[in-house]
Each structure stands twice: as structure tokens, then as C-alpha cells.
Amino acid sequence: MASIGKIARRTFLVGAAAVAGGVAVGAWYVSRPAPNPLRPEGDETALNPFVIIDGEGVTLVAPRAEMGQGTQTTWAALLAEEMDLAWEDVRVIHGPPAKAYYNSAMMAESLPGPAGYARSALQHKLGEMAGVIGKVMEMQVTGGSTAMKDGYERMRATGAAAREMLKAAAAARLDLDAGVLTTEAGAVVAPDGTRLPYTELAAEAAGFEPRDVLLREPSEWKLLGRALPRLDMVAKCTGTETYSIDTRPEGLRYAAVRMSPRRGAMRGFDAEEAEGMPGVEKIVDLGDGVAVIATNTWLAQQAVNAIEVDWGPAAYPETTGAIFDEIEAAFDLDPDSTLRDTGDAETLPEGAQEVTAEYRLPFLAHATMEPLNATAWITAGGLEVWSGNQIPTFVRDACAEAAGVSADSVTLHTTPMGGGFGRRGELDFSVLAVRVARALPNVPVMTTWSREEDMTQDFYRPGAIGRMRGAVQDGTAVLLDASVAGPSTARQALNRWTGFAPGGPDKVHVEGLWNQPYAIPSYRARGYIAPDLQVPVGFWRSVGNSYNGFIFESFLDEMANAAGADPLDFRVQLAEPEWDPAARVLEAVREMSGWPDKPEGTGRGVAMCYSFGTPVACVIEVADEEGEIRIARAWMAADPGVALDPGIIEQQLAGGLVYGLSAAMTGEITFADGAVEQRNFPDYDALRMGQMPRVEVRILERQTHISGIGEPGTPPAAPALANAIFDLTGERHRELPLSRAVRFAT
Amino acid sequence: MPTSITVNGTAHEVDLPSEVPLLWVLRDALNLTGTKYGCGVAACGACTVQIDGEAVRSCQVPLGDVWGDVTTIEGLGTPESLAAIQQAWVDHQVAQCGYCQSGQIMQAAALLAETPQPSDDDIDAAMSGNLCRCGTYPRIRAAIKAAAGMES
Known part of the structure; x- marks a missing residue:
């Protein structure tokens, strides 16, 4: 069994193999590398799913959703630390939904055994093993305060592996031993001062397997352990951050919805008045609610509120008092x-x-500042979705099902979120946008919930x-x-x-x-x-x-x-x-x-x-x-x-x-x-x-x-x-x- | 009949009913998405813009009633050329989710134009209509003071 500090690229890819050695048979099955989801094109060379290097620079993939908690900044810092990138050069993207981005810490939380603080080192390792279940289930999740626990070793190991591959490529080119090379600010440096930027080495580096590397000691850290300027700060102070509500594909239409305030069935509705209102392009009967697609969100809201709807009863007690009676009865x-x-x-x-x-x-209620919304665009070629969400693999699959297309044909953009607090770990708002967009094929449609819908349709x-x-x-x-x-x-x-x-x-x-x-x-x-x-x-x-x-x-x-x-x-x-x-x-x-x-x-x-x-x-x-x-x-x-x-x-x-x-x-x-x-x-x-x-x-x-x-x-x-x-x-x-x-x- | 408005120094002809709130003119007709929708009832301040330098809730101003030149967050400064107040926001690393910050900055800029050296009470009075669910208030206060040249 390898020591905990000695982590090679392959052990990262295989999840927990270095610490698994003989612990469980399941480890063999899940230890096969997940397919690289980034399908690099042009001059991009994917070293591994978390690092992309092209002619312009290095892009880090932080497949944990940014809802204000700074997770992408620190995730990127974990990679950049071992890669020796200059912080001002770091670019980060969320990346597509993919199996390779499973959350290894998420399932560990559900382990049987003593409280977390009382777990031994071995049990922590077993926790990482349990994390591979997340991989089998394709659980790409941001939640449970797990991102740093999940990324702490994996991302530093990934950064170190990428660095060593780049050094190997430089060594081959310069006909030197990789051991004499160093790295600094996005370049490999030879003893004579020759600098080979990563961008020039990327294509060659992909042909090398990394050797085992030791992760740096915290005392050697240059980026980690200090307060870094957040990567999203300038955009958020200039109104240029693009939340899902800011998606503006050409030809976008705007929809408003009303679902049952009792979370039950819809018996019928009368949209006669709404049909004639300004800007209205389509009234959509969702079966369990109504939507209006219009040329402007506010006009859509006015029209949807003008629809008379007959809602069915709730599936739960009707009053707070009766609900708490049922909770109290559980003690019996x-x-x-x-x-x-x-x-x-x-x-x-x-x-x-x-x-x-x-x-x-x-x-x-969660009451995130950005009301729930998503945009869907259904074409003959498939489905494109923009959604600020915490569970992209699940959202992709659920949207595919709602559109009646295969998951392969879904392009899901996971945008920054105006607050999450757990609410954006749900599927409903993304799926609803797809259901609304089905009424208007070939047109991108954004479905925005009013604050009132957001608050009354919460989980x-x-x-x-x-x-x-x-x-x-x-x-x-x-x-x-x-x-x-x-x-x-x-x-x-x-x-x-x-x-x-x-x-x-x-x-x-x-x-x-x-x-x-x-x-x-x-x-x-x-x-x-x-x-x-x-x-x-x-x-x-x-x-x-x-x-x-x-x-x-x-x-x-x-x-x-x-x-x-x-x-x-x-x-x-x-x-x-x-x-x-x-x-x-x-x-x-x-x-x-x-x-x-x-x-x-x-x-x-x-x-x-x-x-x-x-x-x-x-x-x-x-x-x-x-x-x-x-x-x-x-x-x-x-x-x-x-x-x-x-x-x-x-x-x-x-x-x-x-x-x-x-x-x-x-x-x-x-x-x-x-x-x-x-x-x-x-x-x-x-x-x-x-x-x-x-x-x-x-x-x-x-x-x-x-x-x-x-x-x-x-x-x-x-x-x-x-x-x-x-x-x-x-x-x-x-x-x-x-x-x-x-x-x-x- | 189209309505004429001037936003960030640019004149626009907008072909929308006159009762459509300025917020939705900016966001959906002019694609100026820096101004945010939060509540639609002037209870959160996310949609704050300035009209003739005065901070207003754009969700409450119908297009037909826009009485002067509109300034939005995009008109204050850009990522390449930050306004002083935006620089203070960046220096203090104010934003978390960031969704409310356009409104916070537009409100704070109007406060500083009116009261260049605001007291804590002035800041409370001016800023309490702007909700932030992430709890960035202490850094907002510090950034306002920094922009006013009163580093705390």
C-alpha cells in the first residue's frame, strides 16, 4: 500500500487504488478511469479532465458549482499550486457534466460507523473508498460542504501530475534529465535559464505518463493558505458576471410560469384574457400548471397572472397547525x-x-437572491440548457428525458448562481424550462420564476x-x-x-x-x-x-x-x-x-x-x-x-x-x-x-x-x-x- | 409608438408598452443584464439604477415615466476601467454570490454623490433597502468608506 502522501496520477484517476490495495473488490470495477469528457478540439490538448492547455494558456476545470462560496477559486488554487501557475494567469471554467467529476466526499458522509470526529485514519480512507460509489452513480454534486474535502488531494495530485508531464516533455525536447528542470509561473525552466512555456509543451506532454510525485508540504505553498483575490470578483463588481438569468442567445423568448400553490393537480384554466395581452406569443398548458411565452419577462408575468386556474387539493394537511400535529404524532x-x-x-x-x-x-424557504430560472433550446440536433445548478449529471439526464432526447445530445451550461443554499440541488426548475421550451421548438426560451413562485414553490x-x-x-x-x-x-x-x-x-x-x-x-x-x-x-x-x-x-x-x-x-x-x-x-x-x-x-x-x-x-x-x-x-x-x-x-x-x-x-x-x-x-x-x-x-x-x-x-x-x-x-x-x-x- | 430613453449616454428607441418597468426594458430589450431582478416589489434593491444621479428601484419605474438619463452598473465602469467605487469593492473582495452587488454599488455610488463622507448611520439608512443573502454587509461598509477616502 502506497503511503498517503505519495500520490500518482493513476491513483487519482483510479479513485482510491493506492489506499485501497486489497480492501474491496468494488475498487477494481470503479478504479477504471472515467472517459475524458472534454473532447479537446483544435490545438487544445487535454492532459486530464481538470487541466486544459492550449496555445493561449492553461484553463483549469473546477466542476464544483459557484454559488458565492468561492469554491472555484480555491479549487483552481489547489491545481495551480502544484502546477506553478501565476495566479493572475489562472482561468477557470465549470466544465460539462461528466462522470469523471464525481464527488468522492459526498457518499463518504453516509458511511456507517462512529461520528466523523471519532473516525480513525483508516476509517477516513474507507470514506474515500465509499466515495467511489459516487463515481459509479455519476454523482457530480456540489453540496454537503464537501468540495474541499473532495478536491484537496485529488486536485493537488492532478496539478502535480500535469507539472511532471510537462517537465518530461521539456526534458525530451532539451535532451536533459527531468530532475534538473524546475517550474515557475507557467513555464518549465532549464538550468541555463531557458524557459519553455506550458502552452508550447502541451501537445508533447500528452504523450508522457507522469511518475509518482510527492505532494508539497504546506510550508512550501505559495497560493494555498492565504487569502487569494477571487477569480469572479471583477465580473461581479461590474455587472458582467453571467448568471443563468443573464443568458441571452439570439432570438431568446421569455416565459413566466404558475404552478399549483398546493403542489397538486391543475383541474383547468381560462386564458382568454391572457391571450390578447401585449407581447404574448404562446400560452402553454403544462398539465400541472401554465406558462406564457412572451417577448419580455414582465409581459409574460402579467399575462400568466391573468390566467384563471382551478387548482386541486394539497397532498398534505392544509394548515401549519395540522402539519405540526402530524410531526408531533411521529413521536408515537x-x-x-x-x-x-x-x-x-x-x-x-x-x-x-x-x-x-x-x-x-x-x-x-431558501430565498436565493437570483430567482430560479433556466433556459432551454430544443432543435433537431438536440437540447441546449443553461442552468445554475449543483447536480449537472442529474440535470442533464432529467432534461433529456423531459425533452424526449438522448442524454448524449444535451449540452448543459452550468452557470454561476445568485445563491444556492441547497435549492439549486433540485431538478425542477431546469426540467420546467425544458417543458416550456417544448412548446416552441427551435427557439431558445428562458423560464424565470417570479419571486412569488420562487417562494411558494420551494422545497x-x-x-x-x-x-x-x-x-x-x-x-x-x-x-x-x-x-x-x-x-x-x-x-x-x-x-x-x-x-x-x-x-x-x-x-x-x-x-x-x-x-x-x-x-x-x-x-x-x-x-x-x-x-x-x-x-x-x-x-x-x-x-x-x-x-x-x-x-x-x-x-x-x-x-x-x-x-x-x-x-x-x-x-x-x-x-x-x-x-x-x-x-x-x-x-x-x-x-x-x-x-x-x-x-x-x-x-x-x-x-x-x-x-x-x-x-x-x-x-x-x-x-x-x-x-x-x-x-x-x-x-x-x-x-x-x-x-x-x-x-x-x-x-x-x-x-x-x-x-x-x-x-x-x-x-x-x-x-x-x-x-x-x-x-x-x-x-x-x-x-x-x-x-x-x-x-x-x-x-x-x-x-x-x-x-x-x-x-x-x-x-x-x-x-x-x-x-x-x-x-x-x-x-x-x-x-x-x-x-x-x-x-x-x- | 417607441419610447426614447437614454442609458449610459446612449439614446435608445424602445418598442414596448409604456407600463413595462425600466428593469425589464434594460434586461430584456437592451440586453443590459447587469441590473438584476430580485423581487419586483422594491423590497430587495437588486434592480437599483440611477436616474439623473438618483438611486431608484428600476422595477418600480414604468418606461413611460423615466424622467431623465439612466445610469446602470455597465455605465459606471468596466472590467478594464473600474470606477473608484468598483475598485474599492474589488479591493475589499466584497462579493460572494454577487447577485445583489450591482444594486449595492449603484445605491452606494448615489450615497457618496450626496454624502461624500457618510457616517455609519448614513450608510445604514442608505443601504438597508439592499438585501444581501450572503452577508457581505461588513465589506460593503468598508468599501464605501474606502471609496470615500475614509479607510477604517
């Missing part, structure tokens, strides 16, 4: 999962004090109820019995992606509840699923952690309070014996915030959540402003193992916090008559400039493995805020959003 069923059951959670230890509490969290973060029972003794926690009920996001989403959902416990539903790094002698976590609840739910930034983080960390605060302990000390004491990195992030926010000192008239709350492999601690300070609550400051510390780009990591942590705070303050989706009641930002607002706290972030690199960063900033937001309000007012809020009970300053 057998648990779907008991992923942790240490000690004896049934028996209250002698002399211990029992604490119980129930928490409720609402459904939430929501599910509502959830947490029931917690614990016990404290001698100032610490001795028992924690956690349970949560809600619909199964994972089963619904997997059904939408693949048409089936594997059996077994829904791990996503209880993430953040069962796997928290606290040494509590008796610790049980059970998940309850409302099996028949058909409210459309989906992945929302941090998924199960988004509700379990609030449930768990609010309750831990209640236990600390019952124990008469300082809430930060209480957590550190429980975290230290279990997993040191969790204790360290807590100690970091203690130091940063000066805990327990605080200004007069303020309250402070702390929370620590472990999600996507990363522990994040947060202290929030709230102030009383004449009866209103102002979120004044926040301190965050996180340990992602390796900080590839501290600037982007800081943005993701603070941005994740803001996303979580927005939801905790005012976010709530409710149902009446089977339809979502919130329709636009006035009903579903988010944190604004004047409400933004001062945020300080510290990044630690204490844990062994690189871990996710796009989502872990979100889970601690709500509990840290609620705990701070408790500290200020003495009132414990167990339901979100908090605006039901407190007024926030604007």
Missing part, C-alpha cells in the same frame, strides 16, 4: 434511528436533577420538534436523551434525484443531534419520521444541523443553567475529554470575546456545533435598545483542519452565521388552505445592513482532516442568539422565529 411511532445510545439514558442517576424541554422550528427546510430530557449533577451533564421529529428530507430529495430512496435510518434527520462531541456518560439520540407528510422539503444550508443545532445547544444551555454552571465552562468540560478541537474552538471564542466579562446592558450566549466535520463555536452579544433587541457583536472560531483560503473561509463562516440569524430572527413559512402564505421579501425578510453585528472570526487548524466550511457557520447562529437573549432577559425562547416573542431593532 417507533424511532427511525437510534444512532447513539451510550450509557443508560432511561435511568435518572441517583441524586441527579432532571431537565426537560421541547423546541419547535418552522419550515423555511422547504422542514419544520421540526425536538424533545429533550437531561440530567445534571455536580455542575455537569450526566445524561442527555435527545429526540427529534419531522419529515425525511433525505428520502424526499433522493427520490427526486434518483427515483428511489435507500432504506435504513435517515442519518441526515438527526445530524447535529447524535454526533456532538460531548462526553456525556449517558447520551442517546433518536430520530422520528412523519412517514406520510408530503410537504415538499429539501436540503437547506446545513440541513438537519440547522434545526438540531438549535435544539441541542439551547438545551445544553438550559442544562448549564440548571447545574448552576457557566455555559461556556460547562461545554468545555464536556468537550475536552471527547474531542480536543471542539474544546479549542470554545476556548478561542472565550478569549476573543473576553468571556465572561461583558458591557453593561448586554447579554451573551454561546453555542458550539459540530457539522460537516468542522466544529464551530460562536458567542453572540445582544443589547437592549429601549425594549428592542440589537445583535451587537459575534465571535466565531472554527477548525476546518486545513485553511486553504482564510479569506473565503471567513466569508463562509460569517455568511453562514448571517443566514442562520436571518432565519432565527424572522424566518417562517406557514401554510393555509394548503398554500404557502409568504410570497415575497416583505413577508419573508432577512437581516439587513443596519442589523448586521460586528463579526470576528478565528480559524484554527488543530484537527487532522480537512473538513467542510460552506455550511458549518449556520447551525450555531440560532442557539447562540437565543442563549444571549436568555442571558439578557431571563426568558428562554424555545420556538423559532424569535420575532414571535421579541422585537428586533432595525
Whole structure:
């Protein structure tokens, strides 16, 4: 078995062969290289699917979707680091949907076994092995905060392999040993100073197999480990970034849609008035909804809103109250999962004090800034689609099916996204654009959802109820019995992606509840699923952690309070014996915030959540402003193992916090008559400039493995805020959003 | 009958009904896609442009009511020749998803034209109508101050 640090090009292509050696038969099947999807033409020579070199320069392929999280910048930096490219010369594209771009970290998340932080090095390697399943299933996915975990070794190995091939080509040309050559700023340099740019060597390099290479030590890094200028920054500050909504092929027509507000059938419609409205070119009967194709998006919106539609009933209870009754009833069923059951959670230890509490969290919308949209163009030659999406291989196949063409004839452009947060991991908006475009063959048609459609046709973060029972003794926690009920996001989403959902416990539903790094002698976590609840739910930034983080960390605060302990000390004491990195992030926010000192008239709350492999601690300070609550400051510390780009990591942590705070303050989706009641930002607002706290972030690199960063900033937001309000007012809020009970300053 | 408007110094004849909002004239008729659709009800600020230097929500201004010269993000500066405020945005690496930033920049540029040395309260008042779901607010504030020559 090769050492972990010694990674050759072929081991990258074969997924995990160097670490697999004899571990599983499946490895042989999946270790065959995937076909190169880039089909280079002209003078382009594809060294491998992640690097293209042509006469003009080097193009890096970052097949992870850019929705603002900076993933393409850091992905490109991983390649450029080992290739010795000058940062200002780096060009990056998303590339086509392809098997070769499978996400090796995605499936690893579903591995059985202990919580991620407790996995041994061997289990991490097994996780990479499980990643090859993603390859078999052609799972090209951006999600689950996996991009850097997935790309960290593979992309550096790819960059190094490309570099060595270029050096071999230069060595042959110069009749020198490759060992005497160096590389710098996109060129191979000979001992006599001769510079051979990569662009001149590309064609010859393709004929060489790379030799085994050692990846550079972090101490040698020139690009990684520092805040790089983002590759998309200038375009985004000049209005020249092309989101999918900015697609403008010649002859484009614009469509607006209305689907059932109750997510059910359409019984009939009357479009007589709409037909005569200005700009209207076609009314489209979609069977389950209506669309209008026009010469202008706004004219299409006016016409589609003028159509009278008779919608059928919803397949779920009609009101929020009835929906939550069904969630609550799930507690009476057998648990779907008991992923942790240490000690004896049934028996209250002698002399211990029992604490119980129930928490409720609402459904939430994603509300990305760019409303959902996609463009489809059906011709005799096939189908062209422009869609900002997180799952291109699935989108390609689903669009092909909707158009009645083969997947081979689909050209899918995955564009930058005006926010994703999980919503763009769905197929519906791309498929809908294809269905609309079928009504107008040979014409490109963009289907844009109004904000109202976007908000009422979402796949929501599910509502959830947490029931917690614990016990404290001698100032610490001795028992924690956690349970949560809600619909199964994972089963619904997997059904939408693949048409089936594997059996077994829904791990996503209880993430953040069962796997928290606290040494509590008796610790049980059970998940309850409302099996028949058909409210459309989906992945929302941090998924199960988004509700379990609030449930768990609010309750831990209640236990600390019952124990008469300082809430930060209480957590550190429980975290230290279990997993040191969790204790360290807590100690970091203690130091940063000066805990327990605080200004007069303020309250402070702390929370620590472990999600996507990363522990994040947060202290929030709230102030009383004449009866209103102002979120004044926040301190965050996180340990992602390796900080590839501290600037982007800081943005993701603070941005994740803001996303979580927005939801905790005012976010709530409710149902009446089977339809979502919130329709636009006035009903579903988010944190604004004047409400933004001062945020300080510290990044630690204490844990062994690189871990996710796009989502872990979100889970601690709500509990840290609620705990701070408790500290200020003495009132414990167990339901979100908090605006039901407190007024926030604007 | 076509309507005449001037955008970024160029005169256009637009053949659309006079009630079509300026936003959709810019995006769908003139292909000036830097101005973004976010909500259609003046609640998010993504569509902010300037008319005679004043920041307006272009989703609320019908074509027939456009009262002066329109400036969009494309008219402020280009990737090759950034306006000072855009340079400040790049220097502070403000954008994440970037979708709201055209509107943020147009709003901030109007603020600075009116109030060259804005206080934090001025910034809050001027910018709170511009929503950002990524949470870039602290860097927006810093970039505004930098563009005003008041590095914090």
C-alpha cells in the first residue's frame, strides 16, 4: 500500500487504488478511469479532465458549482499550486457534466460507523473508498460542504501530475534529465535559464505518463493558505458576471410560469384574457400548471397572472397547525434511528436533577437572491440548457428525458448562481424550462420564476420538534436523551434525484443531534419520521444541523443553567475529554470575546456545533435598545483542519452565521388552505445592513482532516442568539422565529 | 409608438408598452443584464439604477415615466476601467454570490454623490433597502468608506 502522501496520477484517476490495495473488490470495477469528457478540439490538448492547455494558456476545470462560496477559486488554487501557475494567469471554467467529476466526499458522509470526529485514519480512507460509489452513480454534486474535502488531494495530485508531464516533455525536447528542470509561473525552466512555456509543451506532454510525485508540504505553498483575490470578483463588481438569468442567445423568448400553490393537480384554466395581452406569443398548458411565452419577462408575468386556474387539493394537511400535529404524532411511532445510545439514558442517576424541554422550528424557504430560472433550446440536433445548478449529471439526464432526447445530445451550461443554499440541488426548475421550451421548438426560451413562485414553490427546510430530557449533577451533564421529529428530507430529495430512496435510518434527520462531541456518560439520540407528510422539503444550508443545532445547544444551555454552571465552562468540560478541537474552538471564542466579562446592558450566549466535520463555536452579544433587541457583536472560531483560503473561509463562516440569524430572527413559512402564505421579501425578510453585528472570526487548524466550511457557520447562529437573549432577559425562547416573542431593532 | 430613453449616454428607441418597468426594458430589450431582478416589489434593491444621479428601484419605474438619463452598473465602469467605487469593492473582495452587488454599488455610488463622507448611520439608512443573502454587509461598509477616502 502506497503511503498517503505519495500520490500518482493513476491513483487519482483510479479513485482510491493506492489506499485501497486489497480492501474491496468494488475498487477494481470503479478504479477504471472515467472517459475524458472534454473532447479537446483544435490545438487544445487535454492532459486530464481538470487541466486544459492550449496555445493561449492553461484553463483549469473546477466542476464544483459557484454559488458565492468561492469554491472555484480555491479549487483552481489547489491545481495551480502544484502546477506553478501565476495566479493572475489562472482561468477557470465549470466544465460539462461528466462522470469523471464525481464527488468522492459526498457518499463518504453516509458511511456507517462512529461520528466523523471519532473516525480513525483508516476509517477516513474507507470514506474515500465509499466515495467511489459516487463515481459509479455519476454523482457530480456540489453540496454537503464537501468540495474541499473532495478536491484537496485529488486536485493537488492532478496539478502535480500535469507539472511532471510537462517537465518530461521539456526534458525530451532539451535532451536533459527531468530532475534538473524546475517550474515557475507557467513555464518549465532549464538550468541555463531557458524557459519553455506550458502552452508550447502541451501537445508533447500528452504523450508522457507522469511518475509518482510527492505532494508539497504546506510550508512550501505559495497560493494555498492565504487569502487569494477571487477569480469572479471583477465580473461581479461590474455587472458582467453571467448568471443563468443573464443568458441571452439570439432570438431568446421569455416565459413566466404558475404552478399549483398546493403542489397538486391543475383541474383547468381560462386564458382568454391572457391571450390578447401585449407581447404574448404562446400560452402553454403544462398539465400541472401554465406558462406564457412572451417577448419580455414582465409581459409574460402579467399575462400568466391573468390566467384563471382551478387548482386541486394539497397532498398534505392544509394548515401549519395540522402539519405540526402530524410531526408531533411521529413521536408515537417507533424511532427511525437510534444512532447513539451510550450509557443508560432511561435511568435518572441517583441524586441527579432532571431537565426537560421541547423546541419547535418552522419550515423555511431558501430565498436565493437570483430567482430560479433556466433556459432551454430544443432543435433537431438536440437540447441546449443553461442552468445554475449543483447536480449537472442529474440535470442533464432529467432534461433529456423531459425533452424526449438522448442524454448524449444535451449540452448543459452550468452557470454561476445568485445563491444556492441547497435549492439549486433540485431538478425542477431546469426540467420546467425544458417543458416550456417544448412548446416552441427551435427557439431558445428562458423560464424565470417570479419571486412569488420562487417562494411558494420551494422545497422547504422542514419544520421540526425536538424533545429533550437531561440530567445534571455536580455542575455537569450526566445524561442527555435527545429526540427529534419531522419529515425525511433525505428520502424526499433522493427520490427526486434518483427515483428511489435507500432504506435504513435517515442519518441526515438527526445530524447535529447524535454526533456532538460531548462526553456525556449517558447520551442517546433518536430520530422520528412523519412517514406520510408530503410537504415538499429539501436540503437547506446545513440541513438537519440547522434545526438540531438549535435544539441541542439551547438545551445544553438550559442544562448549564440548571447545574448552576457557566455555559461556556460547562461545554468545555464536556468537550475536552471527547474531542480536543471542539474544546479549542470554545476556548478561542472565550478569549476573543473576553468571556465572561461583558458591557453593561448586554447579554451573551454561546453555542458550539459540530457539522460537516468542522466544529464551530460562536458567542453572540445582544443589547437592549429601549425594549428592542440589537445583535451587537459575534465571535466565531472554527477548525476546518486545513485553511486553504482564510479569506473565503471567513466569508463562509460569517455568511453562514448571517443566514442562520436571518432565519432565527424572522424566518417562517406557514401554510393555509394548503398554500404557502409568504410570497415575497416583505413577508419573508432577512437581516439587513443596519442589523448586521460586528463579526470576528478565528480559524484554527488543530484537527487532522480537512473538513467542510460552506455550511458549518449556520447551525450555531440560532442557539447562540437565543442563549444571549436568555442571558439578557431571563426568558428562554424555545420556538423559532424569535420575532414571535421579541422585537428586533432595525 | 417607441419610447426614447437614454442609458449610459446612449439614446435608445424602445418598442414596448409604456407600463413595462425600466428593469425589464434594460434586461430584456437592451440586453443590459447587469441590473438584476430580485423581487419586483422594491423590497430587495437588486434592480437599483440611477436616474439623473438618483438611486431608484428600476422595477418600480414604468418606461413611460423615466424622467431623465439612466445610469446602470455597465455605465459606471468596466472590467478594464473600474470606477473608484468598483475598485474599492474589488479591493475589499466584497462579493460572494454577487447577485445583489450591482444594486449595492449603484445605491452606494448615489450615497457618496450626496454624502461624500457618510457616517455609519448614513450608510445604514442608505443601504438597508439592499438585501444581501450572503452577508457581505461588513465589506460593503468598508468599501464605501474606502471609496470615500475614509479607510477604517
